[in-house]
Amino acid sequence: xxxxxxxxxxxxxxxxxxxxxxxxxxxxxxxxxxxxxxxxxxxxxxxxxxxxxxxxxxxxxxxxxxxxxxxxxxxxxxxxxxxxxxxxxxxxxxxxxxxxxxxxxxxxxxxxxxxxxxxxxxxxxxxxxxxxxxxxxxxxxxxxxxxxxxxxxxxxxxxxxxxxxxxxxxxxxxxxxxxxxxxxxxxxxxxxxxxxxxxxxxxxxxxxxxxxxxxxxxxxxxxxxxxxxxxxxxxxxxxxxxxxxxxxxxxxxxxxxxxxxxxxxxxxxxxxxxxxxxxxxxxxxxxxxxxxxxxxxxxxxxxxxxxxxxxxxx
Amino acid sequence: xxxxxxxxxxxxxxxxxxxxxxxxxxxxxxxxxxxxxxxxxxxxxxxxxxxxxxxxxxxxxxxxxxxxxxxxxxxxxxxxxxxxxxxxxxxxxxxxxxxxxxxxxxxxxxxxxxxxxxxxxxxxxxxxxxxxxxxxxxxxxxxxxxxxxxxxxxxxxxxxxxxxxxxxxxxxxxxxxxxxxxxxxxxxxxxxxxxxxxxxxxxxxxxxxxxxxxxxxxxxxxxxxxxxxxxxxxxxxxxxxxxxxxxxxxxxxxxxxxxxxxxxxxxxxxxxxxxxxxxxxxxxxxxxxxxxxxxxxxxxxxxxxxxxxxxxxxxxxxxxxxxxxxxxxxx
Numbered sequence: 001x002x003x004x005x006x007x008x009x010x011x012x013x014x015x016x017x018x019x020x021x022x023x024x025x026x027x028x029x030x031x032x033x034x035x036x037x038x039x040x041x042x043x044x045x046x047x048x049x050x051x052x053x054x055x056x057x058x059x060x061x062x063x064x065x066x067x068x069x070x071x072x073x074x075x076x077x078x079x080x081x082x083x084x085x086x087x088x089x090x091x092x093x094x095x096x097x098x099x100x101x102x103x104x105x106x107x108x109x110x111x112x113x114x115x116x117x118x119x120x121x122x123x124x125x126x127x128x129x130x131x132x133x134x135x136x137x138x139x140x141x142x143x144x145x146x147x148x149x150x151x152x153x154x155x156x157x158x159x160x161x162x163x164x165x166x167x168x169x170x171x172x173x174x175x176x177x178x179x180x181x182x183x184x185x186x187x188x189x190x191x192x193x194x195x196x197x198x199x200x201x202x203x204x205x206x207x208x209x210x211x212x213x214x215x216x217x218x219x220x221x222x223x224x225x226x227x228x229x230x231x232x233x234x235x236x237x238x239x240x241x242x243x244x245x246x247x248x249x250x251x252x253x254x255x256x257x258x259x260x261x262x263x264x265x266x267x268x269x270x271x272x273x274x275x276x277x278x279x280x281x282x283x284x285x286x287x288x289x290x291x292x293x294x295x296x297x298x299x300x301x302x303x304x305x306x307x308x309x310x311x312x313x314x
Numbered sequence: 315x316x317x318x319x320x321x322x323x324x325x326x327x328x329x330x331x332x333x334x335x336x337x338x339x340x341x342x343x344x345x346x347x348x349x350x351x352x353x354x355x356x357x358x359x360x361x362x363x364x365x366x367x368x369x370x371x372x373x374x375x376x377x378x379x380x381x382x383x384x385x386x387x388x389x390x391x392x393x394x395x396x397x398x399x400x401x402x403x404x405x406x407x408x409x410x411x412x413x414x415x416x417x418x419x420x421x422x423x424x425x426x427x428x429x430x431x432x433x434x435x436x437x438x439x440x441x442x443x444x445x446x447x448x449x450x451x452x453x454x455x456x457x458x459x460x461x462x463x464x465x466x467x468x469x470x471x472x473x474x475x476x477x478x479x480x481x482x483x484x485x486x487x488x489x490x491x492x493x494x495x496x497x498x499x500x501x502x503x504x505x506x507x508x509x510x511x512x513x514x515x516x517x518x519x520x521x522x523x524x525x526x527x528x529x530x531x532x533x534x535x536x537x538x539x540x541x542x543x544x545x546x547x548x549x550x551x552x553x554x555x556x557x558x559x560x561x562x563x564x565x566x567x568x569x570x571x572x573x574x575x576x577x578x579x580x581x582x583x584x585x586x587x588x589x590x591x592x593x594x595x596x597x598x599x600x601x602x603x604x605x606x607x608x609x610x611x612x613x614x615x616x617x618x619x620x621x622x623x624x625x626x627x628x629x630x631x632x633x634x635x636x637x638x639x640x641x642x643x644x645x
Binding site for chain 2: 092
């Protein structure tokens with residue numbers, strides 16, 4: 001994929017998230033939302049390495065994965081707005097939506113909670129002969145959960161087709177990950193499970209795509225799980241109301257020089273004004289796309305309260 | 315294969331239901347700790363691995379991963395039947411059961427299903443320590459989205475497990491370790507019942523006794539003792555706490571005017587409190603006496619048999635509870 005395709009995909013997620021924040025401030029999105037600003041190259045690169053038959057499980061910071069996986073923008077906005085979306089009809093909200101049609105097992109509000117489920121999706125693939133791979137994304141802090149250890153060992157023991165992407169954005173919620181682990185690299189933990197672990201630059205979609213592609217190929221061939229640690233930086237707080245007083249001054253400004261869109265723009269600037277103009281044009285197109293999606297979402301009705309008890313049991 | 319009608323011990327009935335499931339559903343998987351090569355710590359999965367190969371496998375000692383893997387596999391078309399060795403160990407997997415499994419269908423409006431069965435055994439037995447003795451059914455009956463059943467006899471151990479496996483809902487079957495040696499004769503090839511349904515197992519006119527799991531047998535013993543004194547007790551085996559089949563309980567109380575609820579779990583916050591509350595809500599004007607409750611006192615379960623005998627309820631406690639409410643003057 002080329003630079004402009006990367007830019008378009010990442011800018012779409014960035015614009016979606018920025019609009020989410022605006023809608024939240026305006027009272028159109030209730031509750032907390034967890035944005036992935038700065039981390040978009042990871043889902044964009046990873047999802048390019050996947051096929052429709054694969055299973056995707058992510059965290060509450062998963063809007064970017066949903067968009068990269070192809071979930072419709074109108075449905076995403078309307079689900080976040082508590083409307084009767086075609087995704088989960090307002091039952092899931094920002095941190096817990098899912099979509100069977102997209103092999104999207106869902107976001108998860110419990111840190112590492114999706115990891116055992118992703119192992120189960122890989123288990124199903126191992127038994128149904130579908131050849132599907134299960135990819136699960138978690139944050140750095142999730143590796144300190146017991147469920148993460150259980151899931152990784154379980155997947156490794158049975159050589160299940162699982163790819164774990166750890167998005168190391170340096171903070172586990174609001175605490176620096178370096179204060180909470182004693183290993184140099186989170187990928188080092190892979191050795192304890194007998195699986196390969198790699199650390200990559202998570203701010204470059206092409207690098208992410210290559211790493212996930214290799215891990216997926218290995219998994220499909222029966223080689224078992226892989227742990228990919230994707231280094232990145234969060235440009236925003238843990239959640240929408242996080243003032244980030246715990247972050248050193250200048251850290252976010254510095255991160256903005258390394259974030260994916262800034263990188264692509266810098267490369268375009270070196271190439272010349274035409275390249276920059278093309279990115280500007282993409283920005284306008286993306287902005288119009290998001291405007292239209294929000295308009296579409298606002299037209300979606302709220303769910304019928306009379307249906308609140310439906311779908312609990314078969 | 316087994317004959318259409320067989321005499322089986324409770325644990326053999328559980329085993330037979332597994333054979334039925336793996337033969338009936340190509341998508342069924344059986345896994346858990348020690349269930350394949352060791353044939354199951356209690357024999358529930360004996361012979362399955364030999365018969366069905368890799369569809370039956372041993373897992374690491376990892377309850378979160380076992381339950382979560384069952385959920386993920388169920389969401390992707392499998393029909394897992396998993397064993398949690400002791401009910402107490404379910405605590406290790408509570409996030410997967412409460413936050414993940416129970417939410418799957420509802421939050422996705424039926425887009426995702428979770429047709430998985432979790433089997434475990436629980437309850438008290440001599441020498442079992444405080445981490446191998448609890449009766450925890452109220453935790454799960456409290457959680458919408460789960461189905462919860464507690465078979466009290468070999469036939470139900472077979473039929474209720476088949477119902478659970480056939481259901482597209484996530485279902486927890488809580489067996490009782492002390493019932494495993496009990497045996498009974500029943501048909502193996504009948505139709506699979508839908509989940510749910512309580513059963514009146516002894517007719518009576520003076521008092522209703524509602525129980526489940528091991529306390530059903532204790533309640534029948536109590537009813538026999540009471541009959542010898544001329545007191546006619548109706549005994550209802552609730553069988554499923556979710557879905558709760560309350561109508562037969564209400565109908566019985568309407569006739570008898572008196573009710574005792576008996577379970578092995580400790581009293582406070584136990585499912586007996588739910589039955590008592592429903593009786594108060596729906597049968598208040600039928601009552602001739604306060605609702606009686608039988609359960610363990612609110613202590614941890616000690617290991618020593620002489621201490622256990624003080625806290626674990628048995629038939630005598632049911633008789634005492636009936637005597638107490640019969641002593642109430644009729645208004």
